[in-house]
Amino acid sequence: MKAPVIQLKSALVGYGHREGVCPIMLPINVSVKEGEFICLIGENGKGKSTVLKSISGEIPYLSGEVLINGKLLPSISASELAEQMSLVLTDRIQIGMITVGELVAFGRYPFTNWLAKMTPLDLQIVHDAMDSCGVLNLKDRYYSNLSDGEKQKVAIARALAQQTPLILLDEPLNHLDLINKAEIFSLLKRLCVDFKKTIVISTHQVELALQAADKIWLINGKHQLIETTPEAAIENHLFEEAFISDKVKFDPLTKTFQLKAI
Numbered sequence: 001m002k003a004p005v006i007q008l009k010s011a012l013v014g015y016g017h018r019e020g021v022c023p024i025m026l027p028i029n030v031s032v033k034e035g036e037f038i039c040l041i042g043e044n045g046k047g048k049s050t051v052l053k054s055i056s057g058e059i060p061y062l063s064g065e066v067l068i069n070g071k072l073l074p075s076i077s078a079s080e081l082a083e084q085m086s087l088v089l090t091d092r093i094q095i096g097m098i099t100v101g102e103l104v105a106f107g108r109y110p111f112t113n114w115l116a117k118m119t120p121l122d123l124q125i126v127h128d129a130m131d132s133c134g135v136l137n138l139k140d141r142y143y144s145n146l147s148d149g150e151k152q153k154v155a156i157a158r159a160l161a162q163q164t165p166l167i168l169l170d171e172p173l174n175h176l177d178l179i180n181k182a183e184i185f186s187l188l189k190r191l192c193v194d195f196k197k198t199i200v201i202s203t204h205q206v207e208l209a210l211q212a213a214d215k216i217w218l219i220n221g222k223h224q225l226i227e228t229t230p231e232a233a234i235e236n237h238l239f240e241e242a243f244i245s246d247k248v249k250f251d252p253l254t255k256t257f258q259l260k261a262i
């Protein structure tokens with residue numbers, strides 16, 4: 001039987017301090033199958049980025065196990081990981097004079113030869129990735145001169161060009177307007193359905209997540225990451241428990257957050 005694409009077994013995530021390790025939530029147990037679209041949801045500061053960085057190997061997890069395709073994360077080489085997984089941290093690309101086309105082409109570097117020479121196939125993949133994300137018209141513009149929303153789409157195009165079976169995206173819908181949010185969301189969902197990609201995104205877009213996700217990873221007020229489905233999350237009132245506020249309340253009937261009072 002095929003191993004899960006991602007598996008966390010009693011995985012403790014957090015940061016090291018001089019006094020010792022500092023986990024930011026209870027041990028995590030989740031398992032992701034090929035082709036699943038997972039939305040990681042939780043209030044600000046609850047640990048969404050930390051979970052994604054721990055799965056991608058950007059930061060070490062503190063204990064337990066993180067397995068990618070059945071292999072323990074620390075034992076996977078950087079080049080092997082780059083072929084299996086791309087991580088999109090859209091707010092953190094700090095880069096100087098580079099065009100959109102060049103930045104998206106970086107996605108091909110794990111696959112090019114040591115001279116980083118692009119084949120016609122690489123160029124086609126880069127072209128298609130920009131096309132899918134609606135940024136082909138920006139290809140000769142400097143990345144640093146783009147709007148935040150345009151940068152966001154370019155970062156996603158770079159990950160698509162990397163053509164990894166697993167893509168992790170940290171808040172990929174930040175800065176996007178309503179239509180672009182919906183477009184990127186449906187693009188990501190399509191990649192899972194049509195191309196069997198496995199995608200995990202962190203997002204504050206609960207309403208979109210409920211419509212598209214196969215599974216929700218919800219970090220609640222008790223510092224637990226709960227793996228659930230959109231239907232079960234609504235049925236079991238998990239959003240009401242996770243987002244406690246005297247200003248808004250999740251309404252399970254409309255599947256939206258409603259203001260309690262203005």
Ligand SMILES: Nc1ncnc2c1ncn2[C@@H]1O[C@H](COP(=O)(O)OP(=O)(O)OP(=O)(O)O)[C@@H](O)[C@H]1O
Nearest residue numbers: 015016024042043044045046047048049050051202
């Ligand atoms: N490098 C770090 N060292 C120590 N603590 C950190 C570090 N980075 C983040 N934290 C803390 O870990 C906790 C989780 O942060 P994280 O960025 O993962 O949350 P998040 O859910 O992604 O938040 P947001 O929705 O605001 O982006 C926070 O309390 C944060 O202050």
